[in-house]
Amino acid sequence: MNKRIQLSTETLRCSTCGLGQFCLPVGMAPADAHKMDELVQLRLRVGKGQPLFRAEDGLDAVYGIRFGSLKTLVELADGRQQITGFHLPGEVIGLDGLGRETHASTAVALEDSEVCVIPIRDLSVVATHLPSLQRQLLRLMSRELENDQQLLLSLGAMRAEEKLAAFLISLSDRLSARGYSSSQFVLRMSREEIGNFLGLTLETVSRLFSRFAKAGLLRINQKEVELVDVPALRQIVGRQC
Amino acid sequence: MNKRIQLSTETLRCSTCGLGQFCLPVGMAPADAHKMDELVQLRLRVGKGQPLFRAEDGLDAVYGIRFGSLKTLVELADGRQQITGFHLPGEVIGLDGLGRETHASTAVALEDSEVCVIPIRDLSVVATHLPSLQRQLLRLMSRELENDQQLLLSLGAMRAEEKLAAFLISLSDRLSARGYSSSQFVLRMSREEIGNFLGLTLETVSRLFSRFAKAGLLRINQKEVELVDVPALRQIVGRQC
DNA sequence: CGGTCCTTTGAGCGCCTTCAAAGTAGGTGG
């Protein structure tokens, strides 16, 4: 089970959280950001491999990632699944269920992680009187739509090589926006998960990593990657994505 | 260019529009629905093959489809494109750009169509004081997220036969919800567009139609389809989607 | 240190694509 962490007034809150620039409070005036503090009273620890929520579950909260990383996925009746996203600290997940008040996807931790619980009951109450929060919700959801559309482009219109290059570039950009190295990082997901995400098999992903490494585009050792020739990788994608 | 139609007080408005159950006013109290009338002062005629908006364009409105149908798509730098949706009357398109105030996708009419113009400037003003509209916006966006996720599942996890069956079933359901026949309808899009949408080539789509017809699952004559054995089609998809 | 899971690499195959050509529909202008 996921471990609950009750927040006291002393604890780090939204208004002082360094991830604010990616999370719900983006672009809010300090006064408004303080109202977020009332909203988030609880955090959850989610162990590696543990689900945070499952598709079809009733939705009573959305979640901001404090540390760690999670994947979201949707499933077919026969068990086949499609990973729809890998999520980093500062991202808010669960928004795709807001309409039906039922989760549309399942979220699973890729590593031990911690998330801030944002109860939607309170969220909608606060948002009613807080235009900046309304706007931010719409902004986050439309960003998620854009992400899905990029993934659709990957799955539908790219070849294997381009898919993996696009994946690495995108991950590099997101990590670098969060202050991590853009060229050296650890893949928290397995080859199989990358393959599933991109519509490839794990063997194809592994072969592509080997081929990219042989071509001098990157170095790879298990889950550690170092992008050596980013411009070449970008060119594989098509110099714009 | 698209033809503008200024609305008078006499004209059919949101509060009396039969498509309200699919469009922005879903589930609004009559009093609230009337406020929508102030919002929509203009309609546009879009000729077959004409763009309603293009990705990267500034976004100053979202659009409710009155009649006709449109496709939305995203593009790669080299021109390859991925169709992300086919849209029917009552659907609101352009929401994916709300965050950046820039369109994230391009919308093109599949046939001569008419859309209601919903200016976002006014929309956000009205929404601030109208919680039912805020909720409806979130609901529409999260539904769009769900649609994208279903498509991701198609593109990434299904085989050609399943993709086409799922496409037909989904279209049938949506048409029937709008009062059209669920078993006989006209495909407004070409084989190439269906293929692009599903991550297949136009030849594969054509062959699948022929194969389905030979198996007695459907009849097809150019763009006219009649679904003969819907249960069998659903079974191909995996009896749940 | 044993077990399990993940990754790598090879060989062969199959689904879907590519290439090609003929057939059909729809629209336009003479």
Next chain:
DNA sequence: CCACCTACTTTGAAGGCGCTCAAAGGACCG
């Protein structure tokens, strides 16, 4: 109204990209 043109569709044949099957080598964990 018909001839022509263009765009779309159908069908066949051949080929390739990525998959499936298989096995060995590492890494991680209790």
